[in-house]
Amino acid sequence: MELRIDRQSVQRCRELAGAIVAPVEDFIAAHSTVSVERAVLRLLGVDGITDQEVPLPNAVVDALPSDERAGGVALALGRAMAETGLEPQQLAESIAARKHVFEAFAQTPEAAARAALGAHVERAMQRIAARRDERASLLDRLPQLAPPLLYVIVASGNIYEDRTAAVAAAQAGAQVIAVIRSTGQSLLDFVPFGPTTEGFGGTYATQANFAIMRAALDEIGERLGRYVMLTNYASGLCMPEIAVMAALERLDMLLNDSMYGILFRDINMKRTFIDQHFSRMLNAYSGIIINTGEDNYLTTADAVEQAPAVLASQFINEEFAHRAGLPDHQIGLGDAYEIDPDREDSFLYQVAQAQLAREIFPDASLKYMPPTKHMTGDVFKGHLIDAMFNLTSVMTHQSIHLCGMPTEAIHTPFLGDRALALENARYIMGTARHLGDEIVLRPGGTIERRAHEVLAGCEGLLERVAGMGLMKAIEAALFADVSRGPERGRGLDGVFTRAQEYWNPFADALTRAPA
Amino acid sequence: MELRIDRQSVQRCRELAGAIVAPVEDFIAAHSTVSVERAVLRLLGVDGITDQEVPLPNAVVDALPSDERAGGVALALGRAMAETGLEPQQLAESIAARKHVFEAFAQTPEAAARAALGAHVERAMQRIAARRDERASLLDRLPQLAPPLLYVIVASGNIYEDRTAAVAAAQAGAQVIAVIRSTGQSLLDFVPFGPTTEGFGGTYATQANFAIMRAALDEIGERLGRYVMLTNYASGLCMPEIAVMAALERLDMLLNDSMYGILFRDINMKRTFIDQHFSRMLNAYSGIIINTGEDNYLTTADAVEQAPAVLASQFINEEFAHRAGLPDHQIGLGDAYEIDPDREDSFLYQVAQAQLAREIFPDASLKYMPPTKHMTGDVFKGHLIDAMFNLTSVMTHQSIHLCGMPTEAIHTPFLGDRALALENARYIMGTARHLGDEIVLRPGGTIERRAHEVLAGCEGLLERVAGMGLMKAIEAALFADVSRGPERGRGLDGVFTRAQEYWNPFADALTRAPA
Amino acid sequence: MTQLVRPYGDTQNDGKVQLSFTLPVPWSDAADEAARQLAVKMGLRDVQVVDGRPIATGFSFFVIYASTPQSVDVDAVTVPSTGAHALSMEEVDALVRERIGRKIRVAGACIGTDAHTVGIDAILNMKGYKGDYGLERYREFESFNLGSQVAVEELVSFAKERRIDALLASQAVTQKGSDIKNFTALSELLEAENVRDKVVLICGGPRVTNLLASELGYDAGFGRGTLPSQVAAFVAVTLAERFRQGRPHW
Amino acid sequence: MTQLVRPYGDTQNDGKVQLSFTLPVPWSDAADEAARQLAVKMGLRDVQVVDGRPIATGFSFFVIYASTPQSVDVDAVTVPSTGAHALSMEEVDALVRERIGRKIRVAGACIGTDAHTVGIDAILNMKGYKGDYGLERYREFESFNLGSQVAVEELVSFAKERRIDALLASQAVTQKGSDIKNFTALSELLEAENVRDKVVLICGGPRVTNLLASELGYDAGFGRGTLPSQVAAFVAVTLAERFRQGRPHW
Ligand code: B12
Ligand code: B12
Numbered sequence A, B: 001m002e003l004r005i006d007r008q009s010v011q012r013c014r015e016l017a018g019a020i021v022a023p024v025e026d027f028i029a030a031h032s033t034v035s036v037e038r039a040v041l042r043l044l045g046v047d048g049i050t051d052q053e054v055p056l057p058n059a060v061v062d063a064l065p066s067d068e069r070a071g072g073v074a075l076a077l078g079r080a081m082a083e084t085g086l087e088p089q090q091l092a093e094s095i096a097a098r099k100h101v102f103e104a105f106a107q108t109p110e111a112a113a114r115a116a117l118g119a120h121v122e123r124a125m126q127r128i129a130a131r132r133d134e135r136a137s138l139l140d141r142l143p144q145l146a147p148p149l150l151y152v153i154v155a156s157g158n159i160y161e162d163r164t165a166a167v168a169a170a171q172a173g174a175q176v177i178a179v180i181r182s183t184g185q186s187l188l189d190f191v192p193f194g195p196t197t198e199g200f201g202g203t204y205a206t207q208a209n210f211a212i213m214r215a216a217l218d219e220i221g222e223r224l225g226r227y228v229m230l231t232n233y234a235s236g237l238c239m240p241e242i243a244v245m246a247a248l249e250r251l252d253m254l255l256n257d258s259m260y261g262i263l264f265r266d267i268n269m270k271r272t273f274i275d276q277h278f279s280r281m282l283n284a285y286s287g288i289i290i291n292t293g294e295d296n297y298l299t300t301a302d303a304v305e306q307a308p309a310v311l312a313s314q315f316i317n318e319e320f321a322h323r324a325g326l327p328d329h330q331i332g333l334g335d336a337y338e339i340d341p342d343r344e345d346s347f348l349y350q351v352a353q354a355q356l357a358r359e360i361f362p363d364a365s366l367k368y369m370p371p372t373k374h375m376t377g378d379v380f381k382g383h384l385i386d387a388m389f390n391l392t393s394v395m396t397h398q399s400i401h402l403c404g405m406p407t408e409a410i411h412t413p414f415l416g417d418r419a420l421a422l423e424n425a426r427y428i429m430g431t432a433r434h435l436g437d438e439i440v441l442r443p444g445g446t447i448e449r450r451a452h453e454v455l456a457g458c459e460g461l462l463e464r465v466a467g468m469g470l471m472k473a474i475e476a477a478l479f480a481d482v483s484r485g486p487e488r489g490r491g492l493d494g495v496f497t498r499a500q501e502y503w504n505p506f507a508d509a510l511t512r513a514p515a
Numbered sequence C, D: 001m002t003q004l005v006r007p008y009g010d011t012q013n014d015g016k017v018q019l020s021f022t023l024p025v026p027w028s029d030a031a032d033e034a035a036r037q038l039a040v041k042m043g044l045r046d047v048q049v050v051d052g053r054p055i056a057t058g059f060s061f062f063v064i065y066a067s068t069p070q071s072v073d074v075d076a077v078t079v080p081s082t083g084a085h086a087l088s089m090e091e092v093d094a095l096v097r098e099r100i101g102r103k104i105r106v107a108g109a110c111i112g113t114d115a116h117t118v119g120i121d122a123i124l125n126m127k128g129y130k131g132d133y134g135l136e137r138y139r140e141f142e143s144f145n146l147g148s149q150v151a152v153e154e155l156v157s158f159a160k161e162r163r164i165d166a167l168l169a170s171q172a173v174t175q176k177g178s179d180i181k182n183f184t185a186l187s188e189l190l191e192a193e194n195v196r197d198k199v200v201l202i203c204g205g206p207r208v209t210n211l212l213a214s215e216l217g218y219d220a221g222f223g224r225g226t227l228p229s230q231v232a233a234f235v236a237v238t239l240a241e242r243f244r245q246g247r248p249h250w
């Protein structure tokens, strides 16, 4: 299938995205956040919780004297290590226990601090690289099935039930398993600890839960002779920390959007921009494919009207991703099948939009989300809407395919629902496997005209955003019809300006590292 | 959508069909059958049953002395009427009651016989014409929805339950209702009488049942503001009689295939050829759309292999239909969606075949049958296979669309099954309404190549059939892998050679009548 | 007069139903039979296991058609009505002007950790739902939309502060009964703060029925497909009654 | 040891099932409630009527998710096995040569007014089914396929005439129990003609289970997905046993 699109307009959109992101990147370069610092600690091996169940990374960062925070936790910790000769974890524990206080080491020279950390930084980078290489060799030995990669969610709230569900889904053909987070976790300014069995609408994202899933999927992958990928969510107040956990437990994808938290969770924009940048640098190095959340624009507003906004967001996400060092194939730009199914020719509109994205981002790992908003308790009709979504996906060669559930409007998926959803995808994608290669779109037809309309709308929107600047544009509700102010939203207090001497050893190491 | 096909080959196939049918038509012209004669009686108004529950038309034809049968029942009856002055019905009753015997009037001159019947023949022709014109004006006042016309079956065995089901289906969007016959009726050499409430896998086709349905559908049609069509089955041992009943009760379509009874019910071929001809002459005049049964080739053998046979049968059915005076728009050539759904690209093969038929028979009312053979108890998957069938139908602009049931493998449709099936068709045909106009098939692609293959295979098959003659070809099992001999099969005893003086007043009237 | 009805397959009272479920057993003929026996234990007759297949190691999926001997007397079925005498926006405003004489103050939120605001927005936002205007559009309503993930404490103190006449709580996430928990927490806190009788308390969400709402001690509950005008009418009429009867209000 | 299992939604023993049916009532909130009550009467818990809608005047369709408290002891579930020790065509032929010493005569038909021959053909025709050869292909079987719509009288007299060792009757149409009627008629006629004990009597069809067959007094029954070799093995083994035990045969 081929869609003739205005390449100049595409070019222009990319330039605009560049112009929009540049100033934000300058802002990011001058700031850090508590979650970035906590991520640094996790990379240095700090983990566990205090007796008040406060995660150690939080305890340590909270223990930073206000005047030292601006230098970054690495310097402070490095100084303390130089003086005490303790390992990061031991030190963190004694700081949490108030046995040591940072103030005591304020005079220690920077050089000593850097020296003290050097080896640990090295080790952390190696650990991540090792996990990345491990994935590479597994993928080679246990090749995946042809794309679209069938992706399903598990969300029982109990990690052990999730494990059962994930293994069953893999056997039924799933190639990617996402563990959905419990509602509200994205608003927590810390990452819960240990295996969890209680959650609402999802299961908490903890490093222990990641490990439990990873082990189960590696095992079933071996039995099936194909690697099964694992996914979770970064976006929220702890993007950098979750990026670290994901790197260490060899997750393969992470939901990581540059604006989702701002627009859909009322998280402060500065916080989000800074966090997404560092978390994406980590994702890049870990070989993790990010998944962006454009689908969210469509669940809250009319999908036909929002199409240009989705495309605009894809351009912006792409730009932010490139700035963080992510190569195209690690950029899973989002889109979703959310046009009112009862609208005449809605299928044509969906095809237009999906094919447009495919041609504008040829090397990106496009992630296609299923119908959700228009799904109802009529599971029989819902199954059909999912079928047309499956057909669109295989026709337009999407890369990552999130299988729609017939019970979308009812409950988080049952084990049997997933089996039906996968059967649906397998059947449709098999019976119409090469349909996309068989047909040519009629020049000047509805599909082509719709694609042009969306692209033009996107260019116009990006022009406006570039004109006022991204932060102002968000305040002016240019995205998702919601207004968010730079000084409002959750987590602003966790944002701070970097001091002259600010040091994030991993930011440096990652910048140096070859992609 | 456009498929480039070899027009010369199509031309050649039509010539071959002509050559194949011509000798059979000569045979038909020289013979008649008991069911043709019974149909003549029904047209003359003979109806009802004897006290032994024998339908009067059967009783009268059975009462014909063997030497008189060859002249046709019309002559014998006309003679008796001329002498007795009785009306056909009264006379039939007294003959059945042995109050009169045909032998008594053997000497009456032919002319008197013809004269006695003249007025009745006129009246019968007028009755049929009136029903036909009634349909025309209803269709004008209560226009149908755009094609494909959604067609569903009712088959409870009980005409009153069927009526409930039919009205409900019409409200759910059905535009054509078919009352499926009870198993085995096609093998009865008479037509049951009166309303019936007991049947297996279907409901008996009786004139009373036709009337009950017609009334119900006319009523709901008025309420919905759109005409709802009624269908039943002719093929079997009573094709001509059912054609009469259908004409009188204003059915709109009839399953009427020139070879179905032979191949799939082991009915003698001579009997079938003669019967289908006269029944189709009646259908033509009644404005009834015939539906042929090519779908049956696919339910018993592999659908990919049988595709050329289906096309060949369509050419033959078209030729027989034209010979009986049916205009293209009254010819509902059959095809079905029966390729193994799990075969890769099976959808492409289905599209190729459906589009091929559409382009070869541009003005025919193509009747597309749903997946049946590969349907299983997995109603969820079955619903999806039906969806792809629905998509193919709207893409290739089929005329009459028999909705597939998710419960196809389980039971004759429940009221709720029909609602789901119609919801399926409405959704798919709406969301992809103009897909067919949007796409161009890639020249030299799989679809085009498959279409060529089928057409070539069909031409080859027709060559062989023409070579040996249709009757021999059937004996040689060239159709549906079954061999049927000219002297074998059910109903042969009901076939006879026309005598010199043979007279079928309606055959004449219908030949004179303008199509 | 009683009117007993049974599920309808293709014949009155045949009681036909379709059933599907997963059993945590490997598939086999015995598994099919186990599925059949389970259906029989559920009181079903003429049980046909029309599909049984493995969907994973140790899990099988079944589709069953059967007849139920059960029936319901539809004339005995009653649902507490939201009394929604369908009123147009203009009629509601008029009613408020006449019988209440001041604007009705309404506050809505998606409570607990639930972030599904589309539902409550559909009721409150100008735009409304399916062409039916939202409460913000009503002249005689002053409405506040507190948005998503609002703690019940927050909602209650807001209600007291602004002297809210009608509280609208929404829940879309129902897993592990979280919706019930949150709805209950809200009504209990209102009791505790002695303002329960001052507000018209309403809950809503895809799984809410008016029956459930009354069980939870709410004045009304609205589920799938609710239109803003139905809610506006209910609030206006109910409050007007309270004014007439001189029952408590701000 | 007993192993109680319940339907599995997303948690062990949650008992989740999906249900759908039509009620002959116009749709309304009360109709949804009637559907819920019906499900409750069926012994279901946590009944969620997730969809209810009119499908025609006086008819509504419902989709329900609920939990069943019922469970089955899968270890107690037994299905009479067709004893089909999977044997290859060669093994079957060998067994017949050794233990019976002559060809087995088999006759199959689709009885009554049923014309669904694809099933019985799949068992008898050379070609077979799913790559498994049909009985006609077996050296040691002489098989007759009487085809469709064969009256039981015809089949029985054929059996007597040709001294048939194994009779295969097929039924696909099950509406109004026509399959049971025809199967019963066949076995009764065989009894009446005193040849029942001489033939291995087998029925088959999409709705047939071996359990049903034994209830109908058949030696075996085969349902969906049967392979010819399973049938051949059963016939050969059963007949060989009869020979060994010197029980009646032609
Ligand atoms: C859109 C959506 C989202 C959006 C929400 C955006 C937003 N700002 O609202 C996003 C993408 C953010 C989202 C996220 C999640 N979602 Co969500 N989401 C949906 C979805 C697709 C549609 C809901 C919707 O908007 N319906 C349209 C509105 C108009 O209908 P409605 O809510 O029923 O409202 C109507 C009536 O109920 C009534 N009404 C509703 N509230 C009120 C209140 C009052 C007072 C009154 C009078 C009336 C009323 O009036 C409305 C108009 O008629 C549903 C699936 C579905 N199709 O239903 C899942 C669904 C609700 N989500 C679900 C889940 C689990 C989540 C997540 C927890 C998953 C995850 N971990 O990522 C997250 C977490 C969010 C959170 N913290 O709560 C589950 C809930 C499962 C369950 N039953 O517990 C569902 C059912 C999907 C599924 N099957 O898993 N979701
Ligand atoms: C093909 C077909 C037809 C063809 C039959 C062609 C032929 N020569 O067989 C045609 C088009 C002629 C036809 C007609 C009708 N059919 Co039909 N047909 C079907 C269909 C689509 C497939 C059946 C099939 O071939 N299955 C494939 C075979 C291989 O599977 P099987 O039969 O189960 O056989 C396997 C096993 O059961 C077993 N087996 C079967 N028999 C035996 C016997 C023995 C001894 C053994 C050991 C094993 C065995 O081994 C086989 C291989 O594994 C089914 C729907 C479906 N998808 O099942 C409807 C279906 C069976 N038909 C049905 C009906 C009602 C009819 C009609 C009555 C409708 C009508 N009035 O027109 C007519 C009348 C025919 C008649 N007089 O019986 C209904 C039956 C409803 C019911 N449960 O009562 C069905 C279920 C469709 C429906 N939902 O309405 N049909």
Ligand SMILES: Cc1ncc(COP(=O)(O)O)c(C=O)c1O
Pocket (backbone or CB within 6 Å): A181, A182, A183, A184, A185, A186, A187, A233, A234, A235, A236, A255, A256, A257, A260, A265, A291, A292, A293, A294, A296
């Ligand atoms: C990009 C992105 N991140 C995160 C999430 C999940 O966020 P939360 O945990 O807040 O529901 C989503 C959900 O849609 C998402 O699209």
Ligand SMILES: Cc1ncc(COP(=O)(O)O)c(C=O)c1O
Pocket (backbone or CB within 6 Å): B181, B182, B183, B184, B185, B186, B187, B233, B234, B235, B236, B255, B256, B257, B260, B265, B291, B292, B293, B294, B296
């Ligand atoms: C052309 C045609 N006629 C008649 C029938 C029905 O015939 P019977 O009543 O013998 O099942 C069919 C069924 O498929 C058919 O295709």
